[in-house]
Amino acid sequence: MKLIPVYRPRETFIHGLHPLAALALYASLVAVVLVLQNPLYLAVCGLGVLSLVLLAEAGEECRPFLLLGMFMAFLVALLNPLVNRQGGHVLVYGPRLPVLGRLDVTLEAVAYGAVSGFRILLVVVLFGLASVTVSPDDLLDILSRISLRSSLSAALAVRLYPSLVVEAREMTEVQLARGERLRGGRRWQRARAHFPLWMALFRGSLDRAANIAEAMSARGFGSGRVTRRRLPLKGRDLVVLPLSLAVAAAAVFSSTGGGGYRYFPLLDNPLAGFRTWATVSLAGFFALLQVIGRCWKKWPWWRSRI
């Protein structure tokens, strides 16, 4: 039974990437999403991110991140037109409030809010995809060269999080059976009923931490230097790493070199700034990842080559 969305090893091209290459890919895409303003570019990015989720076969694991992102996107899309009063096309004339002034809703603010929300959705999904496809052990192997103890603490957190979730579920169920009303009532009543449960959970975590520390000590941890694993870059990493950086650089160039898109005071025509070379590059990048990834999955020979 899969408990919660955390990293699970899987035989896909995305899971097989070196942590540095994977991080470069996700960081570049986040940069692209944040830098590009044109909604059509963002639509291409949205399709690309979706294709990556499918390539990683991580649809189920990414679903909670998608739901969280949609909720955040909805909030941003809702609030932005209310607080942002720029734009020339007024859709609704709102009341005049003290301090805040007149609450008019403009077409430009609505569009900007929707695009900002979509951008947040993509960032959250990319974050989720990174957390379910990059091995924390491998990543922390790299980080341990900077700080072994911090990286081990992070690895333990990843390892123990599922146990904590199970423990919290068990405690909740036992307390329900004992007659504790954890559901219903006012928020403060629920919080009051939950408080002893959180404290017990906290104490349980401290006990477990002490036990793990003892077990680690029994296995020689704490002697200072350790043997580090070497994680060589493979062919696939040498393709993904530079391409990711190139796409990020191209996005930055495109947004600063006249390819930007303006929402205020009036919306630009998306097609006017929709440069064909940039679109083809962006779509081509995602398509290339798909082709390499699908071939990697299908042909063992190709897999052994890269």
Next chain:
Amino acid sequence: MEEMALVEISDLTYWYPRGEKPALRELSLRVEKGEFVLLTGPTGCGKTTFMRLLNGLVPHFHGGVLQGRALVCGMDVVASGPRALSSRVGMVFQDPEDQLVSTTVEREVAFGLENARLPAPVISKRVEEMLAGMGLSRLRRSFLPELSGGEAQKVVLASILALHPEVLVLDEPTSQLDPLSSEELLTLVRRIHEETGTTVIMSEHRLERCFHYATRVIHMEEGRICFDGSPAQAARWWGPREGAFLPPVARVFARAGWEEIPLTVNQARRLIHGLESRGSGKVEVPGGRREGTPRGGPLVEARDLWYVYPEGPEALRGVDLRLERGRNLVIMGENGSGKSTLLRCFLGLLPPTRGRVLLLGERPSRERLPGLAARLAYCPQNPNAFFLSPTVREEMLRTLRLRGYRGDAEEAVRRQLDRFGLEGTEERDPRDLSSGQKEKLVLACALLPPVPELLVLDEPTRGLDYGSKREIMEIIKEYGDGGSTVAAVTHDVEFAAALADEAAIMGNGKSIVNGAAEDMLSDSLFFSPQVNRLLNHLFPGLIREEEAVAVLEGMRERMAAGKERQSGEAASACSRATVASARGSRR
């Protein structure tokens, strides 16, 4: 010159920090290379402290005061400490959850090797060796929190063995595992001992699985060694003491007053061979079938119950089960068979995907469950999930408050503490109690007034020694004798046999069979108690220890009578022969 022992402890006494009494007292012993030492003793007798001493966790990790000397693999424990000893003394603790550090199996096995600063090629070789040798290759990249308890403990063992330790120390390694996983793990330990000659020092409550292949048994009480000898000597030593730390089959012979105590079912069969047909006396079996008449309809009923986890497997597939008032039902089955899911559906914690559940005449749900607290008590597998209060007293008062008790709460708590033998623990933190005391406290809370109509137990004997188990069993029996109803999920066949009127065996999400306990727990390799495996061919349906003791007492008496008759016959035959030879010589 005398060869140095692998473990050499002389006149050692140890106090934990703030400990009023020493945890180890005047301990002196030698363990030679290649021995398989089984440590026994009640909870809190100092077994774990002794094992912690062997790899320097005591006193280096736990602190405290140590007097005397301990040499392990030629190294002074106090001077060396766990870092130096870790690659020579491997230690496996009780709960695998508390030992795993990494996220994948492969990385976990490499963890100790990396700490030992072995060269990378050596680490790779040893990891491969361990994964293949322990049958873990297919799990190489598995996410550790998703492994079963048995698999996780095997990973821990592999990660310890990868260090090629000279001494393997195991502290109740199967206490959190189901019987099949325990069997597998102990077989593995035995194989390692036999094939590599590794010295093994192990404490274990499932004595029936390891007592006979230990080369030495050490029994501890209150920090002292009370007995040190071979398993056969231990069995004889335990004989007059009711055999609390013997395997069930040995215990029943000890309780029945037999001089020779067998250690395995096979040895026991050989002992009683021929007795069934010898003599004319018939052995009476007390108790027999626990027939009962239903009183007032079912308390729990499941009809065509299905449960499918979201994104997961079909955990329950059409279960039909019914528990009548006043009856005790035990649900057994291997891990993943659907037992826990069934229990959660019974309580309304999981809504059925299909079918129907009735609990105390209502359709249970998370919203309705708190309203049933005065009629129903649920004791979870992990007692720590039960405790929320900082003291035992407050925990019990909290239970009374949740049940809406209107009487004198302080008096009710005091009476319950006396009844359950928990006096003196009132102001202690429930989490700091021993496993047996924790389980008793959960039951004490569960059975506070108003006494519930239904008691639901999830693995109530997990990790408990025989003494604690017996106490718990007596409490539950006393409750059941009052006409109440018990539903229990357990892996412990001896406990199941002692408690159950009815039993259901689950497999693949279904109730494979259910019916009278005497039928369900008989004639099975894994779901029958040892006494049934010994006596089922003579007394079909005999599953309870008391019954077996009565049978063996009868056999012992007949054997003694037979011996007397034989010695009488032999004496008369002898005198006849003497007479005949005397006559012959005269001729």
